[in-house]
Amino acid sequence: MGQRNEGEGNKTAAREYNRDTTEFAKSGQVEGKAREAKQAMEGKDADAMRKAEREGKSHSHGEDRLLKGGAHKSAE
Template identity: 50%
Template sequence: MAQRNEGEGNRTADRQYVEGVKDHVKNHDVQGDAQRAKDAVDGPEGAELRRAEEAGKNHSKGEDPLLNKR
């Protein structure tokens, strides 16, 4: 059976995403994950992580100008 293209506002994808986030929060150590990420950024691998972040930003089209508009 072919899947229907829901276009923007894809409710199926949204529902799957929300369920995945809820499952992750319920079944994983989110606070521990956050602490390990902070430790990695603050530790010896921090410079490498910042370089990787910059490389990713260089491939992006930039921030949405409306994102930080108040």
């Protein structure tokens, strides 16, 4: 079955992401994965990971001001 193009605001992808992140949070694996990530950032691949992060951020339009607490969504 082909994937239907839902355009911007893909509700199916959002629903799947929310389901999967909730399952992971409940799985009991969060602390172990956090330790693995910390070790990776301190290990031999740390420079490559930081370089990849900088590259990704270079394509960003910046942090969403609503996420930084600088503004509140208005009730419309």
